[in-house]
Amino acid sequence: MTVSTDQQTVPSYAGAQAPAADQATGLLIIGASQSGVQLAISLRALGFDDHITLLGDEDHRPYQRPALSKEYLQGKVGSESLIFRTNEYWIDHNITLIKNERIDDIQRDQQHPGAGIAYGRSGATYPYRRLALTVGASPRRLEVAGGNLPGVVYLRNADDAIELKALVPEAKDVVVVGGGFIGLEAASSLHELGKNVTVLEHGPKLIGRAVGEQTSQYFLNQHRHRGLDIRLEAQIDEILADDNGDVKAVRLTNGEEVAAQIVLIGIGVVPNTQLADILGLEINNGIVVNAHALASDGNTIVAGDVANMPNPVPGSPTNERIRMESVNNAIEHAKVAAYSLMGRSEEYAGIPWFWSNQADIKLQIAGLSTGFDQTVVRDDTNRGKFSVLYYRDGQIIAADCANAPLDFMAVKQALGKGKNIDPEAAAEVSTMLKTLIA
Amino acid sequence: MSTVHFTDYEGNTTSLDANEGDSVMETAVRNGLEGIVAECGGSLSCATCHVFLDEADADKVPPMSEMEDEMLYGTTEDREDNSRLSCQLKLGADTEVHVTTPETQV
Numbered sequence: 001m002t003v004s005t006d007q008q009t010v011p012s013y014a015g016a017q018a019p020a021a022d023q024a025t026g027l028l029i030i031g032a033s034q035s036g037v038q039l040a041i042s043l044r045a046l047g048f049d050d051h052i053t054l055l056g057d058e059d060h061r062p063y064q065r066p067a068l069s070k071e072y073l074q075g076k077v078g079s080e081s082l083i084f085r086t087n088e089y090w091i092d093h094n095i096t097l098i099k100n101e102r103i104d105d106i107q108r109d110q111q112h113p114g115a116g117i118a119y120g121r122s123g124a125t126y127p128y129r130r131l132a133l134t135v136g137a138s139p140r141r142l143e144v145a146g147g148n149l150p151g152v153v154y155l156r157n158a159d160d161a162i163e164l165k166a167l168v169p170e171a172k173d174v175v176v177v178g179g180g181f182i183g184l185e186a187a188s189s190l191h192e193l194g195k196n197v198t199v200l201e202h203g204p205k206l207i208g209r210a211v212g213e214q215t216s217q218y219f220l221n222q223h224r225h226r227g228l229d230i231r232l233e234a235q236i237d238e239i240l241a242d243d244n245g246d247v248k249a250v251r252l253t254n255g256e257e258v259a260a261q262i263v264l265i266g267i268g269v270v271p272n273t274q275l276a277d278i279l280g281l282e283i284n285n286g287i288v289v290n291a292h293a294l295a296s297d298g299n300t301i302v303a304g305d306v307a308n309m310p311n312p313v314p315g316s317p318t319n320e321r322i323r324m325e326s327v328n329n330a331i332e333h334a335k336v337a338a339y340s341l342m343g344r345s346e347e348y349a350g351i352p353w354f355w356s357n358q359a360d361i362k363l364q365i366a367g368l369s370t371g372f373d374q375t376v377v378r379d380d381t382n383r384g385k386f387s388v389l390y391y392r393d394g395q396i397i398a399a400d401c402a403n404a405p406l407d408f409m410a411v412k413q414a415l416g417k418g419k420n421i422d423p424e425a426a427a428e429v430s431t432m433l434k435t436l437i438a
Numbered sequence: 439m440s441t442v443h444f445t446d447y448e449g450n451t452t453s454l455d456a457n458e459g460d461s462v463m464e465t466a467v468r469n470g471l472e473g474i475v476a477e478c479g480g481s482l483s484c485a486t487c488h489v490f491l492d493e494a495d496a497d498k499v500p501p502m503s504e505m506e507d508e509m510l511y512g513t514t515e516d517r518e519d520n521s522r523l524s525c526q527l528k529l530g531a532d533t534e535v536h537v538t539t540p541e542t543q544v
Contacts, residue, residue, distance in 0.1 A: 064479045066478070070481075071481075081460070081464060087469055089469060089470045126522025230510055327479070328450060352482075355481065361485065362505070405505065405512065406512075409508075409509070409511060410512075412512065434511070437527075
């Protein structure tokens with residue numbers, strides 16, 4: 001649910017035949033996202049035999065997003081290779097795809113708990129027996145003068161990527177606002193395409209929300225070395241237009257103007273809670289769910305980026321809640337949601353992991369480093385490998401690994417088995433972490 | 439048109455048509471074949487598209503990179519001499535390969 005438009009959409013259908021207008025679908029999944037797709041697939045694998053409707057607001061078949069800021073932007077992969085499943089798959093599995101439709105209102109069926117009718121912007125109605133929201137998040141908007149000029153773009157969905165890609169050939173200078181994963185991935189991709197790229201980060205360090213100080217410093221050094229112009233604690237005053245009304249520069253509060261024919265904003269996302277609000281569900285940094293992906297009404301299923309859930313990491317503080325933005329979470333949470341719909345009460349427990357490919361650096365993160373009190377740095381510069389291990393009370397809880405998949409795999413394995421890796425021994429870079437799992 | 443023959447750990451074989459340039463992983467996932475997870479969508483980050491490649495087909499696909507080699511040490515089912523990550527097995531025109539999928543990927 002990321003495209004905001006006042007135009008009337010025209011939904012198109014694919015996959016299995018939709019139920020007749022007066023018949024309800026067994027499960028209406030709003031959000032044809034990574035999580036929505038996984039939910040439908042997992043339900044079929046578990047034997048859910050009712051009709052499923054998977055509804056999305058984009059005019060594309062369900063696709064994978066990670067490559068949009070990397071391989072797709074660089075033209076290394078085409079749009080067809082981002083598609084999740086063939087059309088035959090949806091037909092064979094009795095799943096109707098509805099594209100290019102936005103749900104503006106939902107009414108519950110007072111007689112049948114869990115059932116209701118969703119109202120599409122096209123005028124179509126979608127009666128359902130059960131409802132799942134996998135509606136994700138939308139890019140946080142940069143509220144600044146000139147923020148709506150042509151050439152100021154965001155990067156969340158395929159249409160965003162198509163728009164950005166179309167601007168690339170004519171542009172010489174790019175300003176990326178935000179030094180997080182999306183910003184740095186796109187900045188690296190555009191730099192490799194020959195653009196002059198400046199990254200403006202308003203905070204004191206890169207990737208501040210996701211990694212610790214040492215990893216952040218490593219990425220700053222690496223990106224500067226490769227030729228990105230990175231400005232920390234950069235505050236934007238205004239985005240300036242040329243005589244044609246197109247973006248030409250970003251002016252900072254210190255008066256400096258940075259030339260740009262493209263300004264890409266990547267300053268985080270906001271969970272899409274509008275429908276949850278209509279349904280009266282509890283909302284608190286996302287839609288609040290229990291360990292079985294059920295919202296506060298006990299009926300509506302919610303999974304993925306939009307869900308605020310009990311922290312699924314084994315050993316995490318009780319009652320701690322978390323909202324995670326990752327492919328791994330979208331998949332694993334959808335699986336829990338599928339069990340829940342089947343009446344099975346598997347709880348979500350797992351080791352979260354993340355990845356980000358920036359230029360020739362592959363960052364892999366295992367676990368969550370929140371609350372660490374000790375770090376061990378493994379800096380194997382000669383071989384281009386760099387890892388930071390995070391500990392709490394002597395127990396390993398996470399690792400950031402740059403071009404160090406062996407370290408990543410070892411830590412992920414240790415966490416999954418509830419084991420530890422001795423911090424003193426781990427400090428010796430020539431020692432394989434796998435041999436230290438105990 | 440190329441073809442990939444997938445044999446699961448119980449010995450059941452599924453044969454799927456593939457396009458030139460597609461990987462073995464993409465061919466499996468798009469058709470909903472169980473036995474290959476591919477969480478990261480082919481960016482060589484997750485090691486959940488592990489397959490055992492028929493030795494006779496080894497020369498029909500690109501050789502293993504150092505990164506793939508390292509990732510293979512993290513597969514759930516232990517690697518063997520013919521282990522590959524199927525996202526790296528790009529198919530040429532009119533190629534026919536045989537792979538076996540492990541019992542589990544995660």
